[in-house]
Amino acid sequence: MNTVLHKSNTRGNANHGWLDSHHTFSFAHYYDPTRMHFGALRVLNDDAVAPGKGFGTHPHDNMEIISIPLHGDLEHKDSMGNTAVIRQNDVQIMSAGTGIYHSEYNKNSDKPVKFLQIWVFPKEKNIQPRYEQKTYLPEDRVNKLQVVVAPTDSPESIRINQDAWFSLGNLKKGFQTEYAFHKKGTGVYAFVLEGSVTIQGQRLERRDGFGIWNTENLSIVADEDAEILLMEVPMN
Template structure:
């Protein structure tokens, strides 16, 4: 097993007033040559958007863009004609494909919205843009793993890549394991809340850990904790 640890306080940071964003990988004004990507995982941004504020319409192409709200409500508009609200428990994916534009803003004028935005390099380029979102019962990730993004699971949102996103919410001292779908893949773990040990490596809130050269990840909750596991191809 090989690991790469990214402590929360080593992330890039940009506070624009209306947007407070932490970057696990190089993004916008933050560039760190050793942290450009983890396999096909290109961006993991931890964003807080002020009440009533947001991103104006902007273009993307050839990227799989996943948004996971942590609290509050995020309003989405795009050039495929979708106008949606996503909230905690929802997962949204856009296959940008040959190109689309979208905007995102805080749907509320009295509270912040917090969400993770994650970019994965696609398996096939220049396909038709696609949008999907689903709600996932929080109870179904309690002390177990819940797949929310997958290329081969009708219960998850579909992704144009051999990638799987899994969420878990664990009580202290609970244990489980994650079996990789492909032993040539790697898993990037991001601790949303609390502290956790993965194959014996201790992580705290907002830490990230890349894990390769293993078929199984043993999980132990050191406190009540929430974690996101992102399995991606390492060869891109």
């Protein structure tokens, strides 16, 4: 088994006033050659956008881009004609493929929007761009790992162009479970949204990240009420 630990206070930080972003992996002006990616997981940004502010129209191609709002409302517009607002408990994915333009703004004028911006290298390049979002009820992941992103079409999850699985869990103090890997050659990057958990004997606090690979399952214990995100991605 191999592991890598990224404590929350070791992340890169860029505070532009309208945007306060913490980078788990090298991004923009934050560069650490030891933190370029975890397998196919390229970007994990923990963003807070000021009221009424946001990212103007900009391009992407050949990347799987997942947005998970944690607080507030994020307005999305793109060159495929999609206009949507994503909120807490929503998960959004864009397969940028051959190329798209999009913008993201804080829909609220009175509070920041906080969300995770996640990029995953695609399995297949130059596909037709696509967009999908879905709302997941928090009560459906109490003491359960709820799969929200998967590589196949399913009414339960949104589809990613990669052999990747994302799971969210709201775990009560003392709850214990195991996570079984979906495929050989993958690793899991665990990110603690709130609370504290112990995974494979490693205690993790709020916003800590922990990558594990070369094993088949993980033991998870909630040391206190906790919210976690598990991202299983190919390591090659």
